[in-house]
Amino acid sequence: MEKPRKRPAIPLNVQCELWARAAGRCQFRGCNRLLYKDELTQQRSNLGVISHIVSFSPDGPRGHPVRSKQLEIDIRNLMLTCRDHGKLIDDKAQVSAYLEELLLDFKHEHERRVRLATAHAEDMQTQVLILQVSVDGHDVIIDPVDAHRAIQPKFPVDENPTVIDLSGSRLPAEGEGFFALMERSITQQIQDVLSRRAGVTRASSLSVFAIAPIPLLVHTGRCLGDAQRIELYQRHRDTQSWTWKEDEEAQAFYEIVRVAEQATTERPVVLVFSISGLVSHELVAQTVGAEPCIYEIRAREPGRDFLRSRKRLELFSYEVRNAVVALRDAHYARKVIHVFAAIPAPMAIEFGRHIKSLDTPFIIYEYENSKHAYVPALRINID
Ligand SMILES: [Zn+2]
Structure with a gap:
């Protein structure tokens, strides 16, 4: 059996865009947790993880023999989540509950909400x-x-x-x-x-x-x-x-x-x-x-x-x-x-x-x- 693929490094520009699209919050539906600081103590800390919707590994959660490689650093396949929800969606026991379509819905829903909420800058x-x-x-x-x-x-x-x-x-x-x-x-x-x-x-x-x-x-x-x-x-x-x-x-x-x-x-x-x-x-x-x-x-x-x-x-x-x-x-x-x-x-x-x-x-x-x-x-x- 092939060795499981190593997680690819996500380029910095892709990371930045993903954080921006998510407005620094967990994209798991209903979570919305702030990920650059602890909301209780206000201490700054990176509490986020970048999760793959289609795993980077064909054997991983929602992995695919061809698409895993194609999508491994594609922003459309990446979700910003808190550690808990990153772990949950990749949990072998739970993976059938978090199919690709559902996670894409979570991601799109969140990004749309951010866009709408931030669109009203001063009217120029x-x-x-x-x-x-x-x-x-x-x-x-x-x-x-x-x-x-x-x-x-x-x-x-x-x-x-x-x-x-x-x-x-x-x-x-x-x-x-x-x-x-x-x-x-x-x-x-x-x-x-x-x-x-x-x-x-x-x-x-x-x-x-x-x-x-x-x-x-x-x-x-x-x-x-x-x-x-x-x-x-x-x-x-x-x-x-x-x-x-x-x-x-x-x-x-x-x-x-x-x-x-x-x-x-x-x-x-x-x-x-x-x-x-x-x-x-x-x-x-x-x-x-x-x-x-x-x-x-x-x-x-x-x-x-x-x-x-x-x-x-x-x-x-x-x-x-x-x-x-x-x-x-x-x-x-x-x-x-x-x-x-x-x-x-x-x-x-x-x-x-x-x-x-x-x-x-x-x-x-x-x-x-x-x-x-x-x-x-x-x-x-x-x-
Ligand atoms: Zn979360």
């Missing part, structure tokens, strides 16, 4: 959405090339971004007729975008590049809602680039200013955002026609270049959430909240996303340069 694709609406009667154009540059290191889902272009409107960019028309059009087009996304099994994030009057940005935020994964961008005034600047540590970027907190029936309720500039309380009072209760989120250093980092947007979002909750709780009588905002586009959209689910009535004002006055432009939750 994003859908680029461009929204452009005339501001102060001037058309605006957002260059898709700039947008694609700004999303890096992510990649656009489509070669061409989704564009909502309302910049060529012949209507004078003033008055409520303009806003009502733009509002309807934005609602419709964003609904289209969202319903197309709803049909995609794993929708990527949505990267939004928008230039529009503030009330329409707020409205856009409402339409987008808070269910989507959204990344917001803005054109930085100094560099003219849409790429976010390097992120920074969280600081007290904002202060909350409250005027006449005591709610009375006569006092109008006002929410003010002084971020890209200071909103004049005097002008606000003139506009609403009485001494208002004011809740103001104010940048500690307001200015048109204030929104330098994503961190500033994130903390603004937190402050806005607090503000809308505080105002709702303080004015349960469903009083209208008048909103005066000097803010960059991403903040206006973010605000809109937060008021999505509230039934509080809001009026968003637009500052009209030609009139040097605020005019009501967008009504939310008001019939």
Whole structure:
């Protein structure tokens, strides 16, 4: 009788691949034991063995006169197991219970599960959405090339971004007729975008590049809602680039200013955002026609270049959430909240996303340069 064949050395690249496919766990069905350290003591140790499905020896477990030699270092014939299960499947007394097909099932099942569980790395694709609406009667154009540059290191889902272009409107960019028309059009087009996304099994994030009057940005935020994964961008005034600047540590970027907190029936309720500039309380009072209760989120250093980092947007979002909750709780009588905002586009959209689910009535004002006055432009939750 021939001497039993010696176990062949498994090449290192094959060993590495097998460990990777198994994610370092025993591939015996139901075991899943971690094999590079002891799970109880956390001590590192190689607890795994590489087992042959078809033995390397024709006389061994599931051995074959020809295939044993062919498959001896073939990854498709190798299983990573713990020592107990390596021993079990090669036990002469048990071998009839562990036929080749069954062990292949164990292996495939395990490797598939690992692949699925680890497939969801950070999604590197994003859908680029461009929204452009005339501001102060001037058309605006957002260059898709700039947008694609700004999303890096992510990649656009489509070669061409989704564009909502309302910049060529012949209507004078003033008055409520303009806003009502733009509002309807934005609602419709964003609904289209969202319903197309709803049909995609794993929708990527949505990267939004928008230039529009503030009330329409707020409205856009409402339409987008808070269910989507959204990344917001803005054109930085100094560099003219849409790429976010390097992120920074969280600081007290904002202060909350409250005027006449005591709610009375006569006092109008006002929410003010002084971020890209200071909103004049005097002008606000003139506009609403009485001494208002004011809740103001104010940048500690307001200015048109204030929104330098994503961190500033994130903390603004937190402050806005607090503000809308505080105002709702303080004015349960469903009083209208008048909103005066000097803010960059991403903040206006973010605000809109937060008021999505509230039934509080809001009026968003637009500052009209030609009139040097605020005019009501967008009504939310008001019939
Ligand atoms: Zn095991």
